[in-house]
Amino acid sequence: MFRFENPEYLYLFIAMPFLVALYIYLNIRKRNDVKRLGVLSTVKRMMPELSLKRSYLKFWLIFAALCAGIFMIARPQFGTKVxxxxxxxxxxxxxxxxxxxxxxxxxxxxxxxxxxxxxxxxxxxxxxxxxxxxxxxxxxxxxxxxxxxxxxxxxxxxxxxxxxxxxxxxxxxxxxxxxxxxxxxxxxxxxxxxxxxxxxxxxxxxxxxxxxxxxxxxxxxxxxxxxxxxxxxxxxxxxxxxxxxxxxxxxxxxxxxxxxxxxxxxxxxxxxxxxxxxxxxxxxxxxxxxxxxxxxxxxTYSEYDEKFPLFAWILLIILIVEFLIYDKKNPLFKNIRLFR
Missing domain, CATH: 3.40.50.410 (von Willebrand factor, type A domain)
Structure with a gap:
């Protein structure tokens, strides 16, 4: 059997679509600002260190971390603990x-x-x-x-x-x-x-x-x-x-x-x-x-076993990965082309 001990925190997911919408809106504004400087492909060649894909990935990592955090504070519980x-x-x-x-x-x-x-x-x-x-x-x-x-x-x-x-x-x-x-x-x-x-x-x-x-x-x-x-x-x-x-x-x-x-x-x-x-x-x-x-x-038997530590570890790993990804291309890994 599965349940959340504090399901009221799940209402925080209501804010997540608004967060995505805000991010998309800010990206559109940023692109429009860049276009005022010239053609987008030309501007990219002028700033070779910039990686938009890294920026997108960092946002989605933060988004995933927030989701994991909401699950964590809602305290998922499952099974029987002895x-x-x-x-x-x-x-x-x-x-x-x-x-x-x-x-x-x-x-x-x-x-x-x-x-x-x-x-x-x-x-x-x-x-x-x-x-x-x-x-x-x-x-x-x-x-x-x-x-x-x-x-x-x-x-x-x-x-x-x-x-x-x-x-x-x-x-x-x-x-x-x-x-x-x-x-x-x-x-x-x-x-x-x-x-x-x-x-x-x-x-x-x-x-x-x-x-x-x-x-x-x-x-x-x-x-x-x-x-x-x-x-x-x-x-x-x-x-x-x-x-x-x-x-x-x-x-x-x-x-x-x-x-x-x-x-x-x-x-x-x-x-x-x-x-x-x-x-x-x-x-x-x-x-x-x-x-x-x-x-x-x-x-002694408790009906539910706490599972929030799993989401705490997921949250920690995501934040560490996000921290290690630079907005700009890292010269130490210039020969590794994960983001083109």
Whole structure:
């Protein structure tokens, strides 16, 4: 795949035909001025050192150099670049609740969107860690296995919505157990989980799962999202209508803060409530920074490889050639007749 990183500079090519037109115009004027001195063939014999063809060639070399320069600053990119990068971090599994109650709007813009914003920030900060993503509602699924390519994790954020898990509920215990199986077997690196949930319709056994994770050396942190007071649950992400129960009453979702605190306590981790500030993120960052890191060399893939150095070399070579060509005939090469 080929692209330009800064395609806006390609608009400079619009000026190139005007540059050619200006050059042609100036040459016509120059010829007319010479004709005033006499017949053109006679004037040429009077100035044997002058070479018009050299002048033309120098212009087209400058023209080609400008074109190469435009391509260079537009940053052409092509193919895939593979690098071996040494990182020093922990292993981190992030499990995010995607149940319908996460559409509630007691945080801006809604619980799920705010959770994704926090998740994106955590991934940016923990860029040296190996990260895995799990989504859960009534069931839990691995959205992305453990990887050091944290930027790929951000790509998965756009696909996270309640439709990923059709079975409703909040199966935190299943998410924790799935997270435990998502870590590597490396005993020399610290491991942590972050559970992002409102705890609504909690199905139990999460405390025991968190205790088992802690005993296995995995710290379980819980990020509670939503308000204790609660708010109605919209029918969909963009709907202003609210869900109702079988008796027609509006469904109100509340953050189960006590449950979230118990899970974090059993998992030897931190509980923090998310709001519209970055307080929760900073608290989690501080907690994760206490863990011991390990160096590891991993392959990272970038979708595009920079090709502008090729055009930089072309530009340099053209300018050197242009500099070496005199406007007049060079006496050192008087016997070499490239320009007649």
């Amino acid at each position: 690098e071996t990068v040494e990182k020093e971090g922990i292993e981190l599994v992030i499990a995010i609740d995607v149940s319908n109650s996460m559409l509630a709007r007691d945080v801006t813009p809604d619980r799920l969107s705010r959770a994704k914003q926090i998740l994106s920030r955590i991934i940016d900060v923990r860029k040296n860690d190996k990260v895995a993503l799990i989504v859960f509602a009534g069931e839990a699924y691995v959205q992305m296995p453990l990887t050091s390519d944290t930027q790929s994790a951000k790509l998965f954020l756009n696909t996270i919505d309640p439709s990923l898990v059709p079975v409703q509920g909040t199966a935190i215990a299943e998410a924790i157990r799935l997270g435990m199986n998502s870590f590597s077997g490396d005993q020399d690196v610290d491991k942590a989980m972050i559970i992002i949930t409102d705890g609504e319709d909690h199905e139990g056994n999460a405390n025991e799962a968190a205790r088992q994770a802690s005993e296995a050396g995995i710290m379980v942190n819980v990020l509670g999202i939503g308000s204790v007071e609660g708010t109605p649950v919209p029918e969909s992400e963009y709907s202003n209508n609210f869900r109702t129960d079988s008796e027609g009453r509006v469904v109100v979702s509340r953050l189960n803060e006590q449950m979230a605190q118990e899970i974090a306590q059993n998992g030897k981790g931190l509980y923090v409530q998310a709001d519209n500030s970055n307080t929760a993120i900073r608290a989690l960052e501080s907690e994760l920074n206490e863990l011991e890191t390990k160096k590891s060399a991993t392959l």
